[in-house]
Amino acid sequence: MAIEGRGDASAGRRIRLGMVGGGQGAFIGAVHRLAARMDDQYVFLAGALSADAKRARASGEELGLAPDRIYSDYREMAKAEAKRDDGVEAVSIVTPNNVHVPAAIAFIDAGIHVICDKPLAFSLAEAKGLERKLAKKPDIVFALTHNYSGYPMVRQAREMVRAGELGEIRVVQGEYPQDWLTNPIEREGQKQATWRTDPKQTGAGGAVGDIGTHTYQLACFMSGLAVDELAADLTTFVKGRKVDDNVNVMLRFKGGARGMIWASQVSPGNENGLKIRIYGSKGGLEWTQADPNYLWYTPFGETKRLITRGGAGSGTAAARVTRVPPGHPEGYLEGFANLYTEVARAIRAKREGRKVEEGVTFPGIADGVAGMAFIEACVKSSAKNGKWVKV
């Protein structure tokens, strides 16, 4: 092995962490806890893991929380933790979408930093309300776990675009096919499917909110571009489903670039096929989430190159979020953990009353509002038969 590892070097300065949601039977809560733990930057101490008191208690006990720090009401938790000397400094919100903003506000008001799952909110209006609140709370760190932006090769792509290696960006293609909603499994009580297809919990968008926002955020994050307007055609293929399960979007970026997003949850053979391709006047980049350690790069007129995480051609932005040498694959959890570790750096800067160190990057409230604006623009455009809508 050729390069030095990275990992737990900053331990001993762990951040006290709580969680809302993520009790027994949940998926993403466990991912957040693991991500928080990976680089030894956090210690998990309190939770309102379920709104059901019994399940909250069982979940908290299983995870080894002290009995007096197991809550079933996040408002109560925010207040109680704020009063303790050893109260949590940050909270992860991993509930269905409709609870994100109310919970975030409770903790922000209690002076506690927030790490929130995506999409940010139930509606764009709600998201903007949170944005206004945060504008008045400069001491609060707010992070949104668009986790794919934590992958080293995503950072590498962004750095290359910024450095002008692709020239002027012309084309950005994003896609995110899945197949797990090919059949109406929400009717069989599959928990993930049930809330994600229930407009009361998930909001107006189905696939467009769940995976379309990831694609949109990543396309913008990697290309450095913002979307000006879009035309969308949302479809629901599974009979009786209440939200879209296939999303076609055409994009016009500010500055003239063009792009498309395809997101689908009914395309058999696709597990989690997020892919971003960016083409400019001087070169092109291609990245696929399922094989995240690779970034294809072609300087126009030269041979195609395969940049690998940690390998030759991989620069400083990727190196910051790389743990092990090239050829030793990192994956989804490492990318997720990278966001947690970046946020830890920001929180520690707040603790110490200083500016955060250069290079620390994670999605925040602006990404969250942009994501909600994307969902609403897609829904609106689709309702108007694909008319172009400003984002």
Place this chain on the structure above:
Amino acid sequence: MAIEGRGDASAGRRIRLGMVGGGQGAFIGAVHRLAARMDDQYVFLAGALSADAKRARASGEELGLAPDRIYSDYREMAKAEAKRDDGVEAVSIVTPNNVHVPAAIAFIDAGIHVICDKPLAFSLAEAKGLERKLAKKPDIVFALTHNYSGYPMVRQAREMVRAGELGEIRVVQGEYPQDWLTNPIEREGQKQATWRTDPKQTGAGGAVGDIGTHTYQLACFMSGLAVDELAADLTTFVKGRKVDDNVNVMLRFKGGARGMIWASQVSPGNENGLKIRIYGSKGGLEWTQADPNYLWYTPFGETKRLITRGGAGSGTAAARVTRVPPGHPEGYLEGFANLYTEVARAIRAKREGRKVEEGVTFPGIADGVAGMAFIEACVKSSAKNGKWVKV
């Protein structure tokens, strides 16, 4: 090696072939001649290889044509060949688009079968004129070389969809990125670029006509679906270029399926990236032109499979157009040759006054008209800011 070869078994019954276009400096003419020769189904005997008499002569001599069968005017050639006992039975038209229909008409009127390069015509109106003429000439075989439909795994996909293995088709995604027009090479006199970006020779569409039509034809051919309406956003990224070089289209198929087409000639790192993906209620298929011997198939809920040309799982439609055993890759020229051999079967059936044998399949006038309708719909939709246009 495990299976029996195929190839030249029907020789001795070769079809007499002529050509319009394809003289020195051309690209696709040589491909047509090679494709005609591969399975020993044709003998090349006459040509109007260039409108320039000197170049026509030099080209014909180089290819070993008899001096009296080298022409510079295709009308003259059609008449002269029609009079000979040993005159050509079929002609390949491999000129720029604006000559396709006039040349086809000259040979059809002379009773000679036509194999025409794509797109069919300069305009939809011209294409429909040819369609009307052909409707009155039932003895003429007319083929359009949408060559990608000759690939065995494309045939395999089509057969599987037809057999219902994918269930009801929901999503069809087509893409065709290239990069060779990233810079304005038409200004440097590159011959292929010059005519393909000149609206007087190529028609109203640039990338949409050159490669968009291939994608459209193949998406319909493989899925068995027809498009009802589309919304397009055509862009010209290279300054001064007179036609589009990047094409975004959203598709609504008859019956409810949805899809998108992306065609681009300015996306660095893509040589000839034609790809078709089809998803239904029971399974999905994915095929990539650059690796044409593979077809990915996932029956929903089962493991993804890699069907290979000639291998297990490959059926009769592919076997008809397969020459060598699995693991011995066939490519672009073999696919092209498959169309020529299919057409030879149809011509021989005409010769012998019988019905063509079952399974013979090649694109014809209907595909050509559909392609022109696609181009015009895209241009129209784009001009109307992406409004949905019936095809």
Place this chain on the structure above:
Amino acid sequence: MAIEGRGDASAGRRIRLGMVGGGQGAFIGAVHRLAARMDDQYVFLAGALSADAKRARASGEELGLAPDRIYSDYREMAKAEAKRDDGVEAVSIVTPNNVHVPAAIAFIDAGIHVICDKPLAFSLAEAKGLERKLAKKPDIVFALTHNYSGYPMVRQAREMVRAGELGEIRVVQGEYPQDWLTNPIEREGQKQATWRTDPKQTGAGGAVGDIGTHTYQLACFMSGLAVDELAADLTTFVKGRKVDDNVNVMLRFKGGARGMIWASQVSPGNENGLKIRIYGSKGGLEWTQADPNYLWYTPFGETKRLITRGGAGSGTAAARVTRVPPGHPEGYLEGFANLYTEVARAIRAKREGRKVEEGVTFPGIADGVAGMAFIEACVKSSAKNGKWVKV
């Protein structure tokens, strides 16, 4: 997302862990600590992180160890920890090879479980000595971190072979090319290269010990076979290097199967190219470490399948060591962590005086002795010009 996560559910019963080696500047120590932490099964409390007292102290402080639990002598550490009520229950040994066995003995004698990096020892004799000692210490859990055996798809392969899905195994091909020792970087003081090419620290084998043993262990682990005899040709390509850097081996397995191992550290373009292929009378399997979430499976006469971690066709052995749904890649650290979590289960069974639960699997002393026997057989065979040597 389609399946339930796994992860930290057993927390609150964490195992107290120490470490020998792994101080500042080391690579694999940080990997072990991260692997221990990932599933929240361990708490890291003490270390002899370096034999250099100053470096040991600095390293321990950085990692947040209590001052009285930072040691520079592992013997002292073993004694001191054994006396404490809250002393470590297990220790990770992550030193150069020559320290493995002496350190292991110190902790075993102190009644502390051992997790040891590979290869097991400096020599086969030393390994056998440890084996004899462990035979007398049935209450000690001893694990060897042949980490690649922790990958879910490796477990999947093993389970399929065991279930007879491949029929009688005939061919097992292992390879492990790297390129990081293409140049004599040990002369430039690169720390990893220096000790790994120093026979006094690494033992008689260079590449054969460092990566050949991984390949050998995995080939046997996945195929369920044991090697009877081997013929080896070890080469040192870089002038002045004191150990082999390219390894060619032919294998004869007990029962008649044949195989080869190629391990190289001088093959440019290979980062960490471990690959195992197994072929039997009924089917074949192929697995590549750089893309660990995929397992290729071909039942003879049928279509090739791509089994994915967590996807259809993935069985119970893989599911036990899977955290996130298919399409969300897991990697090197997750595989490493799987071993730590398996060992935690074994240690907890000892704690509770019960048998370990079914299915718990990790490499131990037998693998370690086998690995040393492999190294010595290769060195011996090569010295005798490739003569077959019993393992």
Place this chain on the structure above:
Amino acid sequence: MAIEGRGDASAGRRIRLGMVGGGQGAFIGAVHRLAARMDDQYVFLAGALSADAKRARASGEELGLAPDRIYSDYREMAKAEAKRDDGVEAVSIVTPNNVHVPAAIAFIDAGIHVICDKPLAFSLAEAKGLERKLAKKPDIVFALTHNYSGYPMVRQAREMVRAGELGEIRVVQGEYPQDWLTNPIEREGQKQATWRTDPKQTGAGGAVGDIGTHTYQLACFMSGLAVDELAADLTTFVKGRKVDDNVNVMLRFKGGARGMIWASQVSPGNENGLKIRIYGSKGGLEWTQADPNYLWYTPFGETKRLITRGGAGSGTAAARVTRVPPGHPEGYLEGFANLYTEVARAIRAKREGRKVEEGVTFPGIADGVAGMAFIEACVKSSAKNGKWVKV
């Protein structure tokens, strides 16, 4: 499309070709005929397509041969054709191995050029006899169809090695797994299997002769190296089979490079898995026959590159044997045809009494003798339990 085509430009100077073997039911004969035809360099006029007179006649008629040029005895054919003014100038020998040399001698004695399938002979002694004869016949062109050496990217690799881009070659790995002989299909009368596993027709080697020689020839052709000695372990896994079906070989090249060859016909999931990897002090190359348009190249310390046929980084040696632009895949038949076209250039030079033009490259008698020496060395080494044997 970006570059000019190539193909039939030299027609009108076609070479008159005959064939021995390749009648109805054969595989490789049709491949040779198609390869000869592809670039319009040959005209097929005569054949002893079978030793069975009836089958010879039926085969010849089907292929359109004139009745007086259909033979059942190749000696008779050689004599008769030599007497005709329009007699064949060259003959393709596509029989089982035991007929290669006797047939070649008959035609050489008649002054007719020979294109012979591989392996060259039934035994090394027989091969050397042919070599001696050819040494006295400088006007005869003799080619051996190690067809894989006709692939453009194989030529590209060879050119790069020659130009020193890999530095000093250290490691050459060749492999050629197949699976079609996993079961004893020779007992079911499968024609290809029957003669290839019959030592009376195929010679002493099974897989080692059929595909081992291809691997060996290609490894030497691409690396520019010659083998000094080898150690082999040949195995027959299918009970009752009379020749080897799995081949393990360790190689020591002149000059110090090391390598291995694995050839197998019993490895399920492998169709025709020929792969060559070459590593030197400055870089590495990897090529896979199933995806022949790609060549992986890593200059040590830089990013891995994907060189494509016709694309950037592809040089003059590949360009000579390239027909269509990058992204339009060429395959097995094109590679095969490249040899035929190269041989045509050599034959035309003989016709015209001049030296052949620079760059013309095809395998000949030396490759054939080397291949037989390889087979015999493998068989001998294996019989002596893997002892090193000079080649």
